[in-house]
Amino acid sequence: MALEEGKDPAVTTRQNQAKSLPFGVLQLFALFLALCIAFSVVSIYTIRHFRIYGVVTTVKSSIVSCEEESNGLDRWIKPPSNLLHKMSDKELFWRASLVPRIKEYPFQRVPKVAFMFLTKGPMPLAPLWDRFFKGHEGFYSIYVHSLPSFDGKFPSTSVFHGRQIPSQVAEWGKMSMCDAERRLLANALLDISNEWFILLSESCIPLYSFSVIYHYIKKSKYSFVGVFDDPGPVGRGRYNENMAPEVNITQWRKGSQWFEIDRKLAIKIVEDSTYYLKFEEFCKPACYVDEHYFPTMLTIEAADLLANRSLTSVDWSRGGAHPATFGGADISEDFFKRIFENQNCTYNDQPSTTCDLFARKFAPSTLEPLLHLAPKVLGF
Ligand SMILES: *[C@@H]1O[C@H](CO)[C@@H](O)[C@H](O)[C@H]1NC(C)=O
Ligand SMILES: *[C@@H]1O[C@H](CO)[C@@H](O)[C@H](O)[C@H]1NC(C)=O
Numbered sequence: 602m603a604l605e606e607g608k609d610p611a612v613t614t615r616q617n618q619a620k621s622l623p624f625g626v627l628q629l630f631a632l633f634l635a636l637c638i639a640f641s642v643v644s645i646y647t648i649r650h651f652r653i654y655g656v657v658t659t660v661k662s663s664i665v666s667c668e669e670e671s672n673g674l675d676r677w678i679k680p681p682s683n684l685l686h687k688m689s690d691k692e693l694f695w696r697a698s699l700v701p702r703i704k705e706y707p708f709q710r711v712p713k714v715a716f717m718f719l720t721k722g723p724m725p726l727a728p729l730w731d732r733f734f735k736g737h738e739g740f741y742s743i744y745v746h747s748l749p750s751f752d753g754k755f756p757s758t759s760v761f762h763g764r765q766i767p768s769q770v771a772e773w774g775k776m777s778m779c780d781a782e783r784r785l786l787a788n789a790l791l792d793i794s795n796e797w798f799i800l801l802s803e804s805c806i807p808l809y810s811f812s813v814i815y816h817y818i819k820k821s822k823y824s825f826v827g828v829f830d831d832p833g834p835v836g837r838g839r840y841n842e843n844m845a846p847e848v849n850i851t852q853w854r855k856g857s858q859w860f861e862i863d864r865k866l867a868i869k870i871v872e873d874s875t876y877y878l879k880f881e882e883f884c885k886p887a888c889y890v891d892e893h894y895f896p897t898m899l900t901i902e903a904a905d906l907l908a909n910r911s912l913t914s915v916d917w918s919r920g921g922a923h924p925a926t927f928g929g930a931d932i933s934e935d936f937f938k939r940i941f942e943n944q945n946c947t948y949n950d951q952p953s954t955t956c957d958l959f960a961r962k963f964a965p966s967t968l969e970p971l972l973h974l975a976p977k978v979l980g981f
C-alpha cells in the first residue's frame with residue numbers, strides 16, 4: 602500500500618489538495634457566516650437601541666463603501682474637507698448664498714470665527730498665530746487667499762496647513778481686491794458653523810488671547826466695519842452721480858478694509874449684484890473701490906447692524922499713503938502699553954477701553970520679540 606501510494610506522488614498530493622481545499626473554503630465560509638451573524642446582531646441591536654428606521658438602506662450603505670457620501674444630515678453640515686474645489690466664482694457665490702429658512706439648527710452648532718487671511722503668499726508670523734489658536738480647535742476656521750503664483754505649502758504642524766482657497770490676483774484699489782474678499786467670504790460660508798468672519802492680512806497680529814477675542818465678538822450687538830462719511834475730496838469727492846439712484850451721495854461712505862461681520866452680512870456681500878455693478882463701473886482709481894464698496898453697501902442695507910469702527914488698529918502717525926510698518930526694534934512692552942492706553946470707543950453702546958483686537962502692520966522681523974513678549978503682554 603505504502604509503495605502504491607508512493608508510486609504516484611502527484612495523485613496523492615492532488616487527493617490531499619482536493620480534500621484540504623474544501624475544508625479551507627469551508628473554514629472561510631464559516632468565518633464569513635460568523636461575521637455576517639455578528640454584524641447582523643450588532644446592527645439589529647444598534648437599530649433597536651437607537652431606534653433607527655430604514656434598516657435595509659442603513660446596512661446596505663455601510664457595506665457598499667465607507668467613502669461614499671453619507672445620506673444623513675452630515676453631508677449638509679460637515680465642512681468641506683478639501684478647500685481646493687473646482688467651482689468658478691459664479692458657482693461658488695451661488696452655492697454660498699444658500700440660506701436655511703428654519704432658524705433653529707437641528708444639531709449642536711458651536712458657532713465658529715472664520716479668520717480670513719488676504720495675503721501675498723507666505724505667512725511670516727505663522728508661529729505667533731499657531732500659538733494664538735492652540736487649544737481652541739472647534740471654535741475657529743482659517744482661510745488663506747494668496748497670489749495664485751504663490752505655490753508654497755504650510756507645514757503640516759501649522760494651523761494654515763491645507764487652508765488655502767482657490768485664489769486670483771488682487772490689486773489694491775481695484776475691484777479684484779473686493780473680489781478676493783468676497784471669495785474668502787464665500788468659501789468660509791460653505792462651513793455652516795462659521796458665524797463671524799474676520800478679514801486679516803499676513804502683517805496683522807492679535808492683541809488679546811483667543812478666548813477674549815471670541816467672547817468680545819460673540820457678545821457684540823454689532824459687526825465691526827470701519828465706516829465714516831468723509832465730506833472731503835477723498836471721501837464724497839470720489840462719488841460718481843451715475844451711481845444714483847442705487848447709491849445716493851448722502852449714503853456714500855469710506856472705511857478701512859479690515860472688517861469683522863456676521864453671517865447675515867457676509868451673505869449680503871456675497872449675494873450682491875446691485876451695488877457691485879455700480880461700483881465696478883463707476884468707482885475706478887482715483888476712486889479706490891476697496892475703501893468704499895463694503896462700507897457704502899452695508900450702510901445702505903444694514904446701517905443699524907454696524908459698529909462703524911474696525912477691530913484692527915493701524916498707525917497712520919508716520920504720514921504718507923501707507924500706514925507704518927513696525928520692525929523688530931519697535932517691539933517692546935512700552936510699545937504695547939501705548940497701544941492699549943489709547944483705546945477709547947463704544948462697545949454695545951457703552952464706553953469701553955477694549956477696542957482694537959488686532960493690529961497691523963508687523964514686519965517678519967517682529968516675530969521673535971513678539972513670541973517672547975506675547976505671554977506677558979498679549980495673554981497667549
Ligand atoms: C439723496 O437722499 C436724500 C435724503 O434721503 C434726498 O433728499 C435726496 O433728494 C437724494 N438725492 C438724490 C440725487 O436722489
Ligand atoms: C453707524 O452709522 C449708521 C449711519 O451710517 C447709524 O445708523 C448706526 O446707528 C451707527 N451705529 C452705531 C452703533 O452707532
Ligand SMILES: *[C@@H]1O[C@H](CO)[C@@H](O)[C@H](O)[C@H]1NC(C)=O
Pocket residue numbers: 945946
Ligand atoms: C473717550 O472719548 C470720549 C469722546 O470722544 C471722551 O469724552 C472721553 O473723555 C475719552 N476717554 C478717555 C479715557 O480718553
